[in-house]
Structures are given as C-alpha cells and as structure tokens.
Amino acid sequence: MRVSALIFSGTTALVAATPQRVDGQCLGQRLPTSASTRGVAMGDASTAMRDDDVIFYGPAQLAVARGTSAAAERYFDRLASGTVSTASRLASGGIGVGAQVIEGRNVDPCLQPMLGPGGTFTFTPAARTISRTLAVVGAAQTYKRFHVGASAKYAAAQLDDQRTSRFLFDAGASRDFTLGDFVPLTVALAVQNIGTSARDTTQLITPLRGALGLASGGPVGPFDLAIAAQLAVERNGVQSIVRHGRFIPGLGVELGYTWLDGYSVAVRIGERTPPTRTDLRHFTFGGGLVLDRISVDYAVEDLVGFRLAHRVGIRLR
Amino acid sequence: MIAEMKNFSIAVVASTLAACAQPLKLTPDDSKVVLAHQLLDAPNPADRGPYTVKTLYYGSGTDKQRRYFRDSVAIKTKPTDASAFVSMTPEQASDRKGYWGFEAKQFPINGRVWYPDGPGPFPLVLVVHGNHNMKDFSDPGYQYLGEHLASRGFILVSLDENFLNGALRNENDGRAWMMLKHLEAWRGFNDSVTSPLRGKVDMRNIAIMGHSRGGEAVGHAAAFNRLSRYPDDAKVKFNFNFDIKAVVAIAPVDAQYKPAGQFTPVENVDYLVIHGSHDGDVSAFTGLRQWQRVKFTDGKPWFKSAWYVYRANHGQWNTVWGSTDAGPRSARFLDLRGLISPEEQRQFGKVVIGAFLEATLHNKHEYLPLFRDHRVAGAWLPKTMYITRFQENGYEPLANFEEDVDVTTGTVAGVSLTGDSLSTWKEDALNLRWQNAPMNDNAVWLGWNRHIAGDDTTKLGRPATYTIALSDSISHALHVDMRSSIYLSVAPTEAKPGPREAAKDSTKKRDSTKARPKPKPPETKKDAKDTTTIDFTVELVDANNVTARLPLTRYGAPRRPLETHVLRRADREQSQFANTYELVLQTYVMPLADFVTASPQFAPDKLKAIRLVFDRAVVGTIILDDIGVSAIDPAFLAQARP
Numbered sequence: 022m023r024v025s026a027l028i029f030s031g032t033t034a035l036v037a038a039t040p041q042r043v044d045g046q047c048l049g050q051r052l053p054t055s056a057s058t059r060g061v062a063m064g065d066a067s068t069a070m071r072d073d074d075v076i077f078y079g080p081a082q083l084a085v086a087r088g089t090s091a092a093a094e095r096y097f098d099r100l101a102s103g104t105v106s107t108a109s110r111l112a113s114g115g116i117g118v119g120a121q122v123i124e125g126r127n128v129d130p131c132l133q134p135m136l137g138p139g140g141t142f143t144f145t146p147a148a149r150t151i152s153r154t155l156a157v158v159g160a161a162q163t164y165k166r167f168h169v170g171a172s173a174k175y176a177a178a179q180l181d182d183q184r185t186s187r188f189l190f191d192a193g194a195s196r197d198f199t200l201g202d203f204v205p206l207t208v209a210l211a212v213q214n215i216g217t218s219a220r221d222t223t224q225l226i227t228p229l230r231g232a233l234g235l236a237s238g239g240p241v242g243p244f245d246l247a248i249a250a251q252l253a254v255e256r257n258g259v260q261s262i263v264r265h266g267r268f269i270p271g272l273g274v275e276l277g278y279t280w281l282d283g284y285s286v287a288v289r290i291g292e293r294t295p296p297t298r299t300d301l302r303h304f305t306f307g308g309g310l311v312l313d314r315i316s317v318d319y320a321v322e323d324l325v326g327f328r329l330a331h332r333v334g335i336r337l338r
Numbered sequence: 339m340i341a342e343m344k345n346f347s348i349a350v351v352a353s354t355l356a357a358c359a360q361p362l363k364l365t366p367d368d369s370k371v372v373l374a375h376q377l378l379d380a381p382n383p384a385d386r387g388p389y390t391v392k393t394l395y396y397g398s399g400t401d402k403q404r405r406y407f408r409d410s411v412a413i414k415t416k417p418t419d420a421s422a423f424v425s426m427t428p429e430q431a432s433d434r435k436g437y438w439g440f441e442a443k444q445f446p447i448n449g450r451v452w453y454p455d456g457p458g459p460f461p462l463v464l465v466v467h468g469n470h471n472m473k474d475f476s477d478p479g480y481q482y483l484g485e486h487l488a489s490r491g492f493i494l495v496s497l498d499e500n501f502l503n504g505a506l507r508n509e510n511d512g513r514a515w516m517m518l519k520h521l522e523a524w525r526g527f528n529d530s531v532t533s534p535l536r537g538k539v540d541m542r543n544i545a546i547m548g549h550s551r552g553g554e555a556v557g558h559a560a561a562f563n564r565l566s567r568y569p570d571d572a573k574v575k576f577n578f579n580f581d582i583k584a585v586v587a588i589a590p591v592d593a594q595y596k597p598a599g600q601f602t603p604v605e606n607v608d609y610l611v612i613h614g615s616h617d618g619d620v621s622a623f624t625g626l627r628q629w630q631r632v633k634f635t636d637g638k639p640w641f642k643s644a645w646y647v648y649r650a651n652h653g654q655w656n657t658v659w660g661s662t663d664a665g666p667r668s669a670r671f672l673d674l675r676g677l678i679s680p681e682e683q684r685q686f687g688k689v690v691i692g693a694f695l696e697a698t699l700h701n702k703h704e705y706l707p708l709f710r711d712h713r714v715a716g717a718w719l720p721k722t723m724y725i726t727r728f729q730e731n732g733y734e735p736l737a738n739f740e741e742d743v744d745v746t747t748g749t750v751a752g753v754s755l756t757g758d759s760l761s762t763w764k765e766d767a768l769n770l771r772w773q774n775a776p777m778n779d780n781a782v783w784l785g786w787n788r789h790i791a792g793d794d795t796t797k798l799g800r801p802a803t804y805t806i807a808l809s810d811s812i813s814h815a816l817h818v819d820m821r822s823s824i825y826l827s828v829a830p831t832e833a834k835p836g837p838r839e840a841a842k843d844s845t846k847k848r849d850s851t852k853a854r855p856k857p858k859p860p861e862t863k864k865d866a867k868d869t870t871t872i873d874f875t876v877e878l879v880d881a882n883n884v885t886a887r888l889p890l891t892r893y894g895a896p897r898r899p900l901e902t903h904v905l906r907r908a909d910r911e912q913s914q915f916a917n918t919y920e921l922v923l924q925t926y927v928m929p930l931a932d933f934v935t936a937s938p939q940f941a942p943d944k945l946k947a948i949r950l951v952f953d954r955a956v957v958g959t960i961i962l963d964d965i966g967v968s969a970i971d972p973a974f975l976a977q978a979r980p
Contacts (some may be wrong), residue, residue, distance in 0.1 A: 166429060199433075203471070240667060281906055282360050282671030 052123045056104045058092045058334030062320035064291025066174020066251035068234025071163045075110035076117040076159050079211025080170030081113040081193035084161035092334030099123040114162035125151040138142035167172025168195045176225045185224045190215040206235040209314040223271035228255040247275040287313045314338045360908035362675045365901045372895045375718035380704040382718050383692030387456035387490030397448035402439035407448040415447035418519050422574045423512035438501050447523050448498035452484030454491050460539035461699035463494045466775045468550025472503035476820030479656030510551050510595040512559035518578045537778045543699045545584035553590025557602045557628050560585050569597035584698040587611040589652050592624040604632045608698040609642040614650025615902045618672040622772035623920050634731035643709040644727035646922040648900050649676050654683040682720035689718045692915040703973040710927050710974040725922040732968040734816050739765045739780040752812030759802035761785045761835030774916040783797050785959035786952040789837035801953035819943045825966040827923035830872035831899050833959040873954040878933050881944035886937035893926040
C-alpha cells in the first residue's frame with residue numbers, strides 16, 4: 022500500500038505540475054478517457070488485456086490481472102491526466118482499485134461554439150477549469166473457465182464551480198481459449214457505466230458502453246507477439262447507437278523481445294476510432310521496458326494538428 | 339547536468355541488468371583423475387551390438403493424430419478403459435476428446451518397437467515418456483535407445499502415453515497401469531500365431547523404464563504388478579504378475595501419486611535411477627526417495643543403483659524434449675551453458691542403462707562392478723562427474739539413523755555409536771535442494787577440526803573419531819568374514835568447524851577471585867570455499883584389538899557438493915532452491931579382504947568395530963549414512979579399484 026500511495030502522490034504531483042500555458046485555443050469539456058499506457062499504444066483495445074489498469078475497461082479480467090501502476094499523460098499545454106491502479110489475487114479471483122484525474126484549463130475568456138436551434142452556432146464562454154475524476158473498485162471471480170467481474174465507480178466532473186457526480190457500475194465476463202497448438206486467446210465482454218443518464222454522458226463522459234475485446238499472442242521466432250482488438254458500441258445519451266454509428270473499433274500489436282526472464286523490451290502500434298469532440302486521432306504507438314518487477318511504458322497519441330500527446334506509465338508487478 | 343543524469347541512468351540500468359544474470363558457476367571437473375582408468379574388461383555397452391534392427395508399430399489403427407498408429411500398425415490392439423485411473427474435469431475431457439478423438443474409456447495401446455532380427459526369445463524392455471506438451475509427441479524420443487538396445491538383443495518398446503500429457507494431475511497411476519496393459523498385449527503378441535513377434539519375446543525377462551512422470555510410474559507399475567486390487571479402489575482387480583526383473587527411472591518425479599496415501603513400496607527388482615544435476619524440470623533428485631524405498635526381501639540377488647550426473651539435464655535423454663527443460667522458451671530462464679552435450683548425455687544413457695540391462699536381463703555379470711564403483715569404466719563414461727549410490731540384497735544395515743533419536747545406538751540391537759573429539763555430531767533429516775523438500779532419509783553429521791584454539795596455528799589435536807561398535811552377537815549373526823564388505827555412504831559438506839578448545843591444564847590452580855571469561859563457542863564457517871579433499875581413514879578393529887586401516891579415497895572420490903545453478907537469474911535460483919547443491923551421498927564398498935591385505939593379522943570374522951578416523955583432513959564435515967556390511971556377490975568386486 023505504501024508503494025501505491027507513493028505512486029499516487031507522484032502522479033498527482035506530476036499532473037499538478039503540468040504547465041498551464043494559455044495558447045488561445047478553447048478546451049472542450051469532453052476529455053480523453055484512456056487509462057492504460059500500454060493500452061493506449063495498442064489502439065486503446067484494452068478490454069481483454071490482463072494488466073491492472075484493465076479495471077477501467079472491464080472488470081472481468083481482474084480475475085487474472087496483477088500489479089500496480091501509475092501513469093501520467095500530457096496531451097498539450099493545458100490538459101493532462103494521471104492514473105493509478107492496482108490489482109491483486111483474492112481466492113480464485115482478483116480485486117482491483119483505480120483512480121484517474123484529468124485536468125484542463127482554458128484561456129479566459131474562451132468562447133466555444135454551441136450548435137443551437139436551426140443549425141446556427143452560438144458562442145458561449147467555456148469553463149475556465151475542467152476536471153474529471155474517476156474512482157473504481159472492482160472484483161472478479163473465476164467460475165469454471167469463465168471470469169466474471171463487476172466494479173463500482175464514482176465519476177465526478179467539475180466545470181469551474183459546477184460539479185456533477187454519479188455512482189455507476191461496470192460488469193463483464195471473459196474466457197480464455199486455446200487456439201491450435203497453445204496459442205492463447207482471451208475474449209472479454211464489458212458493459213460499462215450502467216446507471217448513466219444522458220446528462221452524465223455529456224458531463225461525466227460516461228456513455229453506456231459495451232465492448233467486446235480479444236487478446237492473443239505467442240512466440241514469433243525469438244520475439245513475443247501480442248495482439249489486442251476491440252469493438253465497442255456506445256449509447257450516447259438518448260440517441261440510439263445505430264443512428265449515430267458509434268461502433269468503435271480498436272486494434273493494437275505489440276512485438277516484444279525477452280533477453281532474460283523478466284527483462285524485455287517491446288514496441289507497440291495501434292489504430293483506433295478516437296472519441297468524438299476531442300483532439301485525439303487514429304494512430305497510437307509506444308514502447309515498453311520491463312526490468313524484473315518494474316516496467317516502464319510509453320505511449321504516443323496522435324493529435325489533431327500534427328501534435329502528439331505523450332504518456333508515461335510505471336508498473337510494479 | 340542532463341548529460342550526467344543520462345550517464346547515471348545508463349549506468350544504473352546496465353548494472354541492474356548485469357547483476358541479475360549470474361555468471362556460469364561449475365565445480366571444477368575432476369573426471370581426468372576419477373575417470374582415468376578403464377578396468378572393466380567387457381564390451382562397451384554403448385557399442386552397437388551384432389543384431390540387425392527391425393521396427394514395427396502396434397496400436398489402434400484408428401488414431402486421429404498419430405499416423406504411425408493409424409496407417410502403419412503391424413498389430414492392431416484393442417483400446418482399454420483407463421477411466422478408473424485418470425480423472426479430468428469435464429472441460430479437459432471435452433478438449434481432449436476433441437483433439438485425440440477418444441476419451442479415457444478408450445485409451446489406445448500404441449507402441450513403437452525396435453527389435454533384433456533373430457529368432458529370440460529376447461528380453462522385453464518397455465520405456466514410457468513423462469509429461470510434456472501432449473501435441474509434441476514424446477515417444478519417438480527414445481529411438482536412439484531403441485536402435486541401440488535392439489542391436490544388442492533386447493526388444494525395446496516406446497509407449498505412446500501422450501494422451502496422458504498436458505495439464506492432468508495425479509495420473510501417474512494411470513501411466514503405470516497403461517504400462518501393464520501393454521505387457522498384457524505383449525503376452526498376446528508372443529503367443530498369437532499371426533503375430534510377427536510370435537515366440538520372439540522372453541516374457542520371463544522384462545524391464546520397465548520411465549522418464550520423468552514415467553519414471554515415477556515405473557515404480558507404481560512394479561508395485562501394481564504384484565497386487566490383486568487397485569489400492570485406491572478395490573473394486574478394480576489386477577491380475578498382472580509379469581516377470582518384471584528390472585526397473586529404470588530416468589529423472590523421475592516421486593509421489594505425485596501415492597497409492598492408498600502412502601509412498602510406493604517396490605520390492606525385489608533390480609532398480610536403476612539416473613538424474614542430472616542441471617535438471618530444469620525436476621530440479622531435485624527425487625528419485626533417490628524411491629531408490630531408498632526399494633527393498634530386497636526374497637533372498638534373490640537383486641541390486642539397486644543411483645547415478646547423479648553432473649551437468650546433465652532433464653530432457654536430453656529424449657531427443658524430442660532436448661535441452662530446454664521447461665518448454666521451447668525456457669532458455670530465457672534456464673542456464674543452459676553448463677550442460678553436457680545431448681550426445682554425451684545419451685552416451686551416458688547407453689552406457690549405464692545398457693550395462694544395467696545387460697547385467698539384469700542378459701545376466702552379463704561382468705558389468706556389475708560398474709554399479710559398485712563407477713570409476714572402473716573411465717573410458718566408457720562421458721567426462722563429467724558422477725555420484726553413485728549402490729546397494730545389493732546382501733546388505734545388512736548397522737546404522738542408517740532412521741530408527742530412533744538416540745545418537746548412540748545403531749539400527750540393529752548390539753550396535754553402538756560413539757564419537758571422540760568431534761566438533762559436530764548430530765543426526766538429522768536430509769533434504770532435497772528444491773524448496774528443502776524432505777528426502778525421507780536421516781543421516782549423521784560429523785565435523786572436526788584438529789586445530790587447537792590459540793596463537794599457535796600449527797598445533798594439532800588428536801584426530802577425531804566416530805566408532806560403530808559391534809557386539810559379539812551381532813558380529814556373529816551377520817556372518818562377517820573375509821568375503822564381506824563394509825558399506826559407507828558419505829557426502830563431504832562445505833561446513834568447517836572452528837578450532838577445538840585447548841585442553842585444560844589441571845595442574846594450574848585457578849584464581850577464584852577473577853571472573854572466568856565465558857569460553858567462545860567454536861566458529862563454524864559454512865560458506866568458506868575449500869577445495870582440499872575430504873578424506874579419512876576407515877579403521878577396522880577385531881576382537882583381539884588388531885586394527886586394519888585404509889583410506890576412504892581408495893574406494894571412491896569423496897567430493898564436496900557439486901555446485902549447481904539451474905536458472906540464469908541468481909535471485910530466482912535463491913528463492914527456489916535451499917542450496918546451490920544437492921546433497922547426494924557416495925556409496926563406498928570396502929571389501930574386508932583388502933583390510934586383511936593391509937593388515938594380515940586382522941581377523942574379519944572377529945570384527946568388533948568400524949572406526950572412522952578423521953586424520954587425513956585437518957578440518958571438515960561429512961554426512962554419513964547407510965553404514966552396513968554385506969556378503970556381496972564377488973561379481974561386483976571382480977574389477978580392482980583404480
């Protein structure tokens with residue numbers, strides 16, 4: 022717990038220290054929600070992964086996830102996020118805890134366009150400070166070959182002095198398969214933000230979301246290949262899924278090389294459907310270095326306007 | 339500043355990486371000395387024999403995965419119901435049926451056979467693999483042994499039990515039972531008029547051999563063979579009673595299955611177990627436990643032999659398994675640099691297994707001395723180090739330290755134990771190096787240091803001794819005479835007791851006004867490396883107090899523990915293993931006739947005491963076990979020691 026506390030305070034300090042320079046652009050309230058550094062580098066296809074930060078993507082894999090991690094990301098000068106999570110074994114399952122803070126700051130005054138009746142835009146002052154906080158606690162259990170998990174989360178958003186918060190729930194199931202000669206395949210299904218409302222969706226960025234994730238991998242010559250894929254659908258408020266076309270695919274590939282048990286390097290690349298009304302674009306990439314019980318992950322997200330967001334995570338196993 | 343930070347980071351990372359992978363650490367090889375002589379005057383059992391080798395397959399003829407057992411079977415066999423011996427979860431059963439096309443109720447009797455081209459009958463040797471990736475079929479991996487043994491007049495059958503491999507647990511009774519069902523099939527092959535093997539099989543001369551879990555299974559098979567009912571379910575009847583004469587366990591596990599909750603007892607067979615020090619799968623010599631449990635009770639000339647092979651691994655005795663004992667990627671964590679080559683390891687297999695089968699099934703007694711003292715075959719054995727245990731049916735224990743907690747009494751009434759000037763004298767349990775698992779064997783620890791505490795470092799006290807005294811009655815009852823031999827099993831350790839206290843001068847008057855300083859306890863340096871040979875004198879005393887003395891080294895090489903590091907990472911090695919060595923005792927068989935030669939007045943039939951005199955090394959500690967006497971078959975002593 023001391024390690025987790027240290028990581029958490031370090032991450033918070035890193036987020037707080039992120040420069041808040043004003044550059045004249047207006048920051049919307051819809052903030053990026055990625056929570057896993059490795060996952061981000063692999064197209065955010067994290068639902069079937071087995072890292073501790075899977076708690077943000079679906080609780081079923083908590084049954085097999087182990088470790089403690091902290092990550093900080095700087096999207097651009099006025100927006101940064103920090104994430105901590107931990108997962109450990111409990112009987113034949115596992116438990117996990119996670120927290121995420123995203124903070125942004127706008128120039129003052131900053132006007133943001135709002136689509137009004139009749140298709141006309143009006144400009145309204147955007148909030149000067151935007152923050153989103155997420156705290157999750159979850160558990161999973163293995164029944165026969167199925168992992169079943171549930172988590173409860175507290176989501177809060179603050180736009181200047183206006184605060185919105187809500188308790189929500191996630192549920193999920195996953196199963197491990199073996200393809201051919203010992204090629205593992207994990208299939209995971211997650212339903213997130215159960216109990217959300219249309220208002221939560223826009224203010225807390227918590228759409229009702231279903232995600233089907235796959236994760237597989239195996240040796241390729243001297244290397245280790247990992248593949249993660251995901252297809253998510255979001256019910257965005259009162260609007261139907263199909264009408265808004267919110268099928269959100271993601272795909273990521275990791276190629277790792279282990280030169281000594283517990284010591285490895287990896288490169289990752291991902292493609293995803295970025296969340297709407299954010300500056301995020303399709304491509305992600307990154308790398309990782311594992312030094313025994315510590316792994317350092319790095320991810321880069323492609324942003325609109327030829328900019329990059331950098332994310333660094335540290336994981337303890 | 340940034341450059342300094344960068345350099346510092348690089349240095350930290352580099353030193354972290356360097357610190358984790360350990361350098362290759364091996365005990366210096368002494369084989370040039372120990373294996374310098376070839377005294378056995380017999381054909382090398384690793385040489386190809388005179389027979390042309392033929393092969394055939396037998397099996398179900400319907401195998402979904404194994405084309406040899408589907409398309410190439412010369413003899414069709416009926417499947418057998420093994421469900422009483424194999425338990426699977428419904429998921430496992432379903433997966434396995436999907437892959438193999440059958441379930442435990444229809445296990446096939448599949449085997450590949452190498453046999454001599456001749457009229458026979460030839461002894462039958464069954465070999466069964468152990469656990470491995472079930473889809474990477476293990477049975478072809480003994481082809482080298484099959485071709486070799488068949489050329490020397492044995493029929494070797496490699497059994498297909500791949501369908502028992504994978505993630506099953508507690509299935510070694512099933513592996514054993516399948517082995518016996520194969521023998522039932524062989525009885526038919528030998529009797530059937532249509533069989534190509536009709537009359538070629540000597541069913542009165544059978545050996546069973548197993549590797550890894552198969553190595554445990556052969557012990558169960560030897561036990562089941564003489565039982566009338568399955569110990570775990572008496573409704574299942576047995577009716578085997580095959581003439582299993584010899585059992586070979588290659589790097590076996592032990593007690594994964596325990597019949598009726600007990601360690602498997604094996605009686606009245608010749609037994610051989612071999613194990614590599616650098617086994618990356620079964621990383622402890624667990625086969626020694628079964629070796630200890632093999633008993634000879636029917637008065638027939640059985641023997642048992644155990645070989646600890648330095649730098650051999652688990653898989654190289656099977657060509658399919660190879661050097662990576664824990665799977666294809668295990669080179670990431672297993673240190674393979676120290677291994678002897680696969681060819682050398684298999685050469686060892688041919689020599690020792692070949693000689694064992696020649697001796698036990700072909701009754702070629704010229705190979706027996708190899709098992710008493712491996713130094714007699716220096717030209718045959720690959721150049722590495724071996725520690726060997728040996729016992730034959732004539733062995734009578736004097737002290738095996740199992741019977742009670744009294745360190746002064748022997749195993750049989752009339753034997754007493756005394757120590758003199760010893761720094762260490764304790765009885766304790768021997769443990770395996772893997773997680774300190776019990777070896778189920780007790781021994782005595784004896785330590786000495788002839789240095790006298792004080793400024794004069796050249797001053798030596800009298801040698802410490804440990805005496806096994808025999809009463810007249812026990813000496814008479816054991817029929818000790820000129821033909822007898824003394825047994826000792828010894829392992830020197832690294833422990834070095836501190837100097838002994840100076841003898842008190844009783845002529846000096848103590849000043850009672852001064853507080854007497856508390857004497858310092860002798861220091862014991864456990865980790866200090868010392869390469870001097872731990873030798874001592876074995877002194878026999880007869881009823882007339884005539885002594886005869888011979889050095890232990892004449893009968894074997896007393897080695898300090900052989901340094902063993904299986905894993906590449908030192909921290910993982912440390913967390914998994916209690917020691918960097920396995921405590922394997924070397925058996926020394928010392929003929930009383932040699933003592934008479936050394937001291938003609940000595941009367942062996944009046945043996946009164948066996949005294950170990952620690953006069954040949956100033957300081958040292960040994961573990962001693964299985965002290966006994968035997969009217970050993972002279973064939974074991976036929977070759978003079980080097």
